Amino acid sequence: MTDSNHGSVPVRYFCTAGNGMESFLVEEVKRKVAAQDVIHLQGKVIFSSSANINNIVNLKSAERLFLLLNHEAPIKLPAHINRAKASSLLQSYLTGDKNEVARVVMLWLSLQGALKDRSTNYKVQPSATVGGKRGDNDEQSLVIEDRYPGDSSRCKRQRLEYGNPDDTPMDQQDKLLPSVDSVTFRICCKCSGSLSRYFSTQDVSKVLGASLTTLLGWRVDLKNPHLEVNVNLTDDYCLQGIPLTKFPLANRNYVQTTGLRSTVAWAMASMAQIQPGSFVVDPMCGVGTILIEAAKEHNGAFFLGIDNDDEQLVKANENIVYAHLEDRMQVLKASSLVLPLHSASVDTVVCDLPFGRKFSTKIDAAKDLPPILYEMTRVLRVGGILVLLLSPQLSCLIKRLIAQEDVKSNSTDSQTEKQDCLSDGATCTKQLLSEGQNNGPPSAQETKYGLKRTHPLSSLRHEKTVRVSLGAIDGLMHKYVKLDPCFK
Ligand SMILES: C[S@@+](CC[C@H](N)C(=O)[O-])C[C@H]1O[C@@H](n2cnc3c(N)ncnc32)[C@H](O)[C@@H]1O
Structure with a gap:
């Protein structure tokens, strides 16, 4: 592909999708961003693409877009394992290779710089901090509860209040990105199936948070982190990723009053x-x-x-x-x-x-x-x-x-x-x-x-x-x- 992000090296992403939407997403990533090595999971699609990030964020059947950190088989804990041993197994399983984590974060930083619509990315603006303004469109509050997601009275969407990113000169915006060793982060975790009998989501977050701090010197910041590490542990897979946009792709910037999802x-x-x-x-x-x-x-x-x-x-x-x-x-x-x-x-x-x-x-x-x-x-x-x-x-x-x-x-x-x-x-x-x-x-x-x-x-x-x-x-x-x- 000619409009690649990083020469011809494909980037590994995953998107979340509503139940039943995965087949549309598989078809869309293949057709629009020449996706390869596509894996279809329930509620998620993993793929590689060399397409420009600005085309990837234009996918229409996806809910959210992540840079893939890790996709592994599910963690199997031996029967009757004690809690301390289970925690240590979980830690070694989740943390992985330091260099690989650093490589993915470097890639994440450079993709943030390449995103055109800066109102949707994680770049810190002078008028706001990452995660600092949590409106009704905030991705953290995205729970698919209704076919009409805007709100119950289908009122006008709140305009995002991040200032005009184009007002900030490009070089000044780039200075706002952290270096890879000064990243602040928070963990967002979902744990289901047999593992949830051993660990609560807080347990998993603590284990991974402590590991990343020790391994990379990162600092936890629950309120205004530079990035978020998402962990999803199920009986079928273990998936870790970093969201690439602050708001779900499903939030359309060309719709004023939302109707059907x-x-x-x-x-x-x-x-x-x-x-x-x-x-x-x-x-x-x-x-x-x-x-x-x-x-x-x-x-x-x-x-x-x-x-x-x-x-x-x-x-x-x-x-x-x-x-x-x-x-x-x-x-x-x-x-x-x-x-x-x-x-x-x-x-x-x-x-x-x-x-x-x-x-x-x-x-x-x-x-x-x-x-x-x-x-x-x-x-x-x-x-x-x-x-x-x-x-x-x-x-x-x-x-x-x-x-x-x-x-x-x-x-x-x-x-x-x-x-x-x-x-x-x-x-x-x-x-x-x-x-x-x-x-x-x-x-x-x-x-x-x-x-x-x-x-x-x-x-x-x-x-x-x-x-x-x-x-x-x-x-x-x-x-x-x-x-x-x-x-x-
Ligand atoms: C489920 S809603 C459609 C929502 C739409 N897809 C959106 O995203 O806003 C059904 C619509 O049918 C309209 N409706 C109900 N009975 C109708 C009729 N007999 N003729 C025309 N429209 C009707 C309602 O006013 C309502 O706007």
Whole structure:
């Protein structure tokens, strides 16, 4: 790769990812930063890359990014080992080779210097100290608790108060970095499985902290350290790393009001395989998160968000302006029960349906889901892609609905219709296309006619389902392709 950090020597990183997001991250690191030696663990992906650090920090499916210090097999303590012996084993296991630790820290320091967006790195600014300002976006407080991580009232994100890093001359900024032997640090530890029966996280932190102090002359600083050493001990592996950015990669600097978790929104857009020139619609767009993630990734496509809630639309509009997407993205007030769009006029539909605590009052799933799904299918062109985010309950409901429609379209009546279609050079396709060529939105009668005659849901072919964690609950991302109902 030409834009390497350190000649052609690949750097070993790992990223954390929400449960279910790992396969997206594996695909993304391979595609965007030519990752090699990729290891997929639960909630983490380890990889090597020679790509520029500024490309690595732009990964969209990752939560946090670390420089890998150590990845080992899990620690196995002999049965009936006493505590002192267990501590000493743990110490020799965790500390490793002094030169290797020093090499990784040197690399960490140089990557800090290379990061362009200095509001996200660990560089100490004159107006603030490392770890000194702990806002609601602080990585330490990142616990995936909700599908809408901004906060419970989805209020505006607090602006970061680190001053303008560009105000500080480059050479002055570099002087703010510590030398490798004057590093201050703190340990952040997670210990699970059988080891947690011997050690608390505090025990592990103490053991490793003492070792690093003795070995490298570093000083512990719990409040304002230069860097943090993360340790994760499980029954499957032992992983140590140093976070490269102060804030999670999942915090988007182009989003003002956060909605659906950005990584999940990005994954939905990625599943939709948006092509240049595509027209993409989110019929229940909220503050527009999915479309914004999609638009940032696909420069040549066009995006329309629809919602029936004025407040959401105001925030969506603000988000569009904040992300500089006015030329390719718009929002519209309408109901997803009657979309003001021609049939077969949309290439891609993406939608995060209301479910869970926040939106439970807005939709009566059993009653509203069928017409909403009919409308999404109607506006989608043949060959178009539909990606939905659903609760486990809505996921079952939709599977049942589509199966029922399949049965209907296979019934005697529909068989005859299909025969008609086939013998009559795709009457059915013609009907759908001509609806799409009308000027103005479809009439209720037209939609009804289309539905009755073609059972549109039976034209949806299920491609895949991915389960992702939304914090307190899981969501299921369903992907469908719309087939020509006559030839299904
Ligand atoms: C789960 S939220 C979408 C959140 C969105 N993905 C985001 O990140 O902000 C569902 C949205 O559907 C909207 N909604 C509910 N019923 C609707 C309807 N019948 N027509 C259009 N929008 C509707 C709600 O106002 C809400 O904004």
